[in-house]
Amino acid sequence: MEPYELTASEAARSIRDGRLTSEALVRSCLERIEARDPEIRAWIHVDPALALAAARDADKRLAGNPSAVGPLHGVPFGVKDVIDTADLPTTHNSPIFQGHRPSRDAACVAIARSAGGILLGKTDTVEFASGGRKAATRNPVNTDHTPGGSSSGSGAAVGDRHVPLAFGTQTGGSHIRPASFNGIYGFKPTWGAVSREGVKHYAVSLDTIGWYGRSVADLALMAEAFRLEGMGETAPVPLAGLRVGVCRSPVWSSIEPAGEAALHLAALRLEAAGASVEPFELPADFSTLAEVQDVIRRGEGRAAFLDLYLGDRHRLHEELADHCEHNRGITARSLTEAYDVAGQCRARFAGLFERIDVILTPSAPGEAPKGLHTTGDHIFNGIWTVLHAPCLAMPCTHGPQGLPVGVQLVAPRFADARLLAMAGAMAAAVA
Amino acid sequence: MEPYELTASEAARSIRDGRLTSEALVRSCLERIEARDPEIRAWIHVDPALALAAARDADKRLAGNPSAVGPLHGVPFGVKDVIDTADLPTTHNSPIFQGHRPSRDAACVAIARSAGGILLGKTDTVEFASGGRKAATRNPVNTDHTPGGSSSGSGAAVGDRHVPLAFGTQTGGSHIRPASFNGIYGFKPTWGAVSREGVKHYAVSLDTIGWYGRSVADLALMAEAFRLEGMGETAPVPLAGLRVGVCRSPVWSSIEPAGEAALHLAALRLEAAGASVEPFELPADFSTLAEVQDVIRRGEGRAAFLDLYLGDRHRLHEELADHCEHNRGITARSLTEAYDVAGQCRARFAGLFERIDVILTPSAPGEAPKGLHTTGDHIFNGIWTVLHAPCLAMPCTHGPQGLPVGVQLVAPRFADARLLAMAGAMAAAVA
Numbered sequence: 015m016e017p018y019e020l021t022a023s024e025a026a027r028s029i030r031d032g033r034l035t036s037e038a039l040v041r042s043c044l045e046r047i048e049a050r051d052p053e054i055r056a057w058i059h060v061d062p063a064l065a066l067a068a069a070r071d072a073d074k075r076l077a078g079n080p081s082a083v084g085p086l087h088g089v090p091f092g093v094k095d096v097i098d099t100a101d102l103p104t105t106h107n108s109p110i111f112q113g114h115r116p117s118r119d120a121a122c123v124a125i126a127r128s129a130g131g132i133l134l135g136k137t138d139t140v141e142f143a144s145g146g147r148k149a150a151t152r153n154p155v156n157t158d159h160t161p162g163g164s165s166s167g168s169g170a171a172v173g174d175r176h177v178p179l180a181f182g183t184q185t186g187g188s189h190i191r192p193a194s195f196n197g198i199y200g201f202k203p204t205w206g207a208v209s210r211e212g213v214k215h216y217a218v219s220l221d222t223i224g225w226y227g228r229s230v231a232d233l234a235l236m237a238e239a240f241r242l243e244g245m246g247e248t249a250p251v252p253l254a255g256l257r258v259g260v261c262r263s264p265v266w267s268s269i270e271p272a273g274e275a276a277l278h279l280a281a282l283r284l285e286a287a288g289a290s291v292e293p294f295e296l297p298a299d300f301s302t303l304a305e306v307q308d309v310i311r312r313g314e315g316r317a318a319f320l321d322l323y324l325g326d327r328h329r330l331h332e333e334l335a336d337h338c339e340h341n342r343g344i345t346a347r348s349l350t351e352a353y354d355v356a357g358q359c360r361a362r363f364a365g366l367f368e369r370i371d372v373i374l375t376p377s378a379p380g381e382a383p384k385g386l387h388t389t390g391d392h393i394f395n396g397i398w399t400v401l402h403a404p405c406l407a408m409p410c411t412h413g414p415q416g417l418p419v420g421v422q423l424v425a426p427r428f429a430d431a432r433l434l435a436m437a438g439a440m441a442a443a444v445a
Numbered sequence: 446m447e448p449y450e451l452t453a454s455e456a457a458r459s460i461r462d463g464r465l466t467s468e469a470l471v472r473s474c475l476e477r478i479e480a481r482d483p484e485i486r487a488w489i490h491v492d493p494a495l496a497l498a499a500a501r502d503a504d505k506r507l508a509g510n511p512s513a514v515g516p517l518h519g520v521p522f523g524v525k526d527v528i529d530t531a532d533l534p535t536t537h538n539s540p541i542f543q544g545h546r547p548s549r550d551a552a553c554v555a556i557a558r559s560a561g562g563i564l565l566g567k568t569d570t571v572e573f574a575s576g577g578r579k580a581a582t583r584n585p586v587n588t589d590h591t592p593g594g595s596s597s598g599s600g601a602a603v604g605d606r607h608v609p610l611a612f613g614t615q616t617g618g619s620h621i622r623p624a625s626f627n628g629i630y631g632f633k634p635t636w637g638a639v640s641r642e643g644v645k646h647y648a649v650s651l652d653t654i655g656w657y658g659r660s661v662a663d664l665a666l667m668a669e670a671f672r673l674e675g676m677g678e679t680a681p682v683p684l685a686g687l688r689v690g691v692c693r694s695p696v697w698s699s700i701e702p703a704g705e706a707a708l709h710l711a712a713l714r715l716e717a718a719g720a721s722v723e724p725f726e727l728p729a730d731f732s733t734l735a736e737v738q739d740v741i742r743r744g745e746g747r748a749a750f751l752d753l754y755l756g757d758r759h760r761l762h763e764e765l766a767d768h769c770e771h772n773r774g775i776t777a778r779s780l781t782e783a784y785d786v787a788g789q790c791r792a793r794f795a796g797l798f799e800r801i802d803v804i805l806t807p808s809a810p811g812e813a814p815k816g817l818h819t820t821g822d823h824i825f826n827g828i829w830t831v832l833h834a835p836c837l838a839m840p841c842t843h844g845p846q847g848l849p850v851g852v853q854l855v856a857p858r859f860a861d862a863r864l865l866a867m868a869g870a871m872a873a874a875v876a
Contacts, residue, residue, distance in 0.1 A: 114548065114549070115548055116547075116548050116549075117545065117546055117547050117548045118545070118547075119752075121646075121749075121751070121752035122752075124752040124755075124756050125751060125752050125755055125756075127756075128752070128755035128756045129755075204777075206649060206650065206745055206748060207748060208748060209646060209748045209749055209751060209752060210646070210649070211645070211646045211749065211752070214642070215552075215640060215641070215642045218637060218641070218649065219637065219650070240751070241751065241769075243776065243777045244777075314637060317637060317638060317639060317640045318552075318640055318642070320552070320556060320640060320671070320672065321550075321552035321553075321555040321556050321559070321640060321642070324555075324556055324559035324560075325555050325556075325558075325559045338672075345674065346635075346674045346675075346858075346859030347859070349859070350795070350858055350859055353791070353792075353858075354788075354791065354792035356788075357785075357787075357788025357789065357791065357792060358788065358789070358792065360784070360785065360788065361784075361785035361788060361789065364781070427777075427781055427784075428777030428778070428780070428781055
């Protein structure tokens with residue numbers, strides 16, 4: 015087994031135990047990228063010398079004081095290119111930011127580094143994680159298909175084992191959907207639990223940083239680095255008796271046969287493994303939340319793009335400039351109404367978990383669509399993003415075209431640690 | 446009259462009409478700063494050569510195409526030093542950021558520049574606009590007193606006529622309070638209406654960028670640059686019959702005699718000028734909002750400072766590091782409850798304006814306190830910040846110590862243009 019094949023948690027343990035050096039792991043990842051990325055195109059920028067120097071430094075620090083290392087010690091991670099890095103350019107896949115070098119790391123990058131992580135490189139993204147130009151990234155399972163987006167490169171890089179961990183972002187469904195399309199695990203924490211400082215704004219009351227891994231333990235490792243409440247204090251959850259609410263969600267009409275089959279299969283497998291599985295429905299008025307997400311995204315996008323619209327309009331994609339112009343008639347009034355519906359539903363959401371522990375729901379309509387002109391539909395993600403709820407994508411099965419199809423778990427706000435613990439109990443049964 | 450004495454709107458008009466050059470105005474401001482700032486200490490960084498070059502360029506552009514200039518053409522502005530500027534260091538008044546040079550302007554700086562404004566320099570601030578180290582700035586009216594904070598330098602610089610416009614920020618009462626203490630006008634727009642990209646995070650669901658001027662027209666000029674909804678389309682408001690609700694607010698027990706006198710005087714003057722003035726009370730349950738503000742500020746502050754806490758703890762002020770440690774027992778549960786109360790009150794707030802057009806309420810307990818160890822109390826501001834409401838500070842009178850005491854106007858979310866129009870009608874009567 016090559017080091018690049020290890021999950022982040024396996025790699026972290028091996029490094030800590032002295033069975034693997036960070037340098038060997040990083041070198042293995044770099045070789046994998048060299049072999050695969052000409053076809054996959056997950057990465058916009060990789061600096062091998064910089065990553066190797068950081069890895070050697072991590073190896074030295076471990077030798078000096080093995081008890082003082084953080085949870086990610088020596089483990090490389092990728093960063094979606096809408097997130098600032100001081101050592102590498104940050105382009106947002108925008109003509110305006112080509113060659114742009116931020117002066118500091120975004121808070122999430124700094125925290126991952128403080129936890130011992132090694133910045134490997136920047137991954138391709140839809141322009142500003144918003145709209146306009148797509149990533150050049152291809153789905154590693156079938157390169158004729160999209161890896162999803164906007165976190166296209168991060169999803170494909172983790173899926174194709176270029177790197178064990180990577181950051182993405184989600185405003186609608188930019189993080190959870192690519193996890194499903196690439197057959198990997200993805201975690202979007204509660205809104206606000208992780209600082210977005212140094213990350214391009216799109217819709218500030220929705221934008222959330224997430225991360226990808228190849229196991230639930232990988233996701234937990236990063237959650238530990240961010241010191242999410244309850245991490246390290248949450249007991250393992252037994253699968254027996256865990257109450258799983260299967261939620262088709264108010265946008266079920268958008269489901270495809272492969273997505274329906276995955277949800278059904280996950281439910282059956284969980285039930286067979288001892289979980290208590292039952293149907294779960296959101297209250298009827300929650301059905302407006304997909305539209306609410308769209309109004310907030312576009313309404314807040316107006317403020318987010320105004321500086322570029324006024325200062326560099328000809329290089330801002332028409333689709334983004336549009337947020338600053340007629341913007342599909344979204345006004346302060348419709349934005350205010352959307353805020354208030356969102357706020358009311360958020361306040362009621364935790365109360366819906368009386369008879370269930372966790373929601374099981376689609377992570378995407380089905381398999382990754384064909385073509386790189388699309389990143390698929392975020393319709394099964396927007397509702398949960400508006401609710402500020404922690405969401406976790408896990409692999410489940412493959413569709414008729416041989417592409418991965420996952421499912422999504424959702425818990426109440428700030429139940430991040432509990433969601434990770436429940437997912438830890440469910441993953442083996444579901445996959 | 447020296448050019449530095451002009452308000453922003455007077456200066457903009459004079460420049461547009463060819464009666465004043467931007468260079469002459471900037472030179473006059475620089476001379477004023479040279480004469481006054483050794484005592485006032487409003488500025489952390491001023492680059493005269495850079496500002497003069499930008500002013501000369503503005504003069505040339507005006508000569509070339511007088512019809513194409515923006516609302517702030519040729520007018521200098523100051524920037525609170527928690528806001529990124531590409532040409533000048535951004536220190537956050539923190540030892541961690543000494544000499545730090547961001548690679549790009551914050552969105553608000555870029556937009557002010559797109560509107561023709563000239564960046565004059567960076568103003569002193571409470572550390573990270575949060576806590577810890579105070580600004581060195583003194584109140585221009587009496588240098589033994591604080592100018593307020595955390596937007597200390599911006600408030601004093603506009604008050605002492607170093608610059609006609611300046612940006613501040615508000616998470617609790619960091620913007621409106623200094624306006625009152627310095628005898629100037631201040632505007633805090635609706636939360637989210639102005640991009641905070643490139644501004645230090647503190648509490649992301651509260652942080653708001655505001656600006657100072659020496660007239661309501663100055664505030665409107667900047668609001669135009671930000672294209673706030675309704676600007677340029679809102680008809681002048683007649684003072685006669687304007688329904689003003691005088692709100693002592695649920696924190697009235699913190700009022701001082703000078704604050705009480707100012708509120709009373711403003712109400713009397715407005716009534717004498719033809720407004721319809723009546724008492725106004727917030728519903729009883731709104732009284733928790735001051736506490737809600739504190740919980741959200743501290744709860745979100747935990748995520749905001751974690752990167753510095755983990756990476757540079759010994760240089761992060763103890764008061765800020767505390768957000769990442771015990772944090773006065775604030776948990777995910779108390780933060781969630783605070784979010785929900787805030788959301789419910791926000792949704793109901795506009796409905797309270799059935800019988801009134803605008804709220805008149807204290808902007809601070811009274812005069813600026815003595816000493817630079819304090820910036821005064823934000824107790825009269827936090828409620829409105831939580832409500833995401835646009836707030837406008839206007840001068841009213843002076844207290845027993847000869848220091849200015851203002852009042853505050855508040856309107857429903859996104860009624861920014863209407864609030865500016867109402868304030869335009871009220872200002873002459875109130876002052």
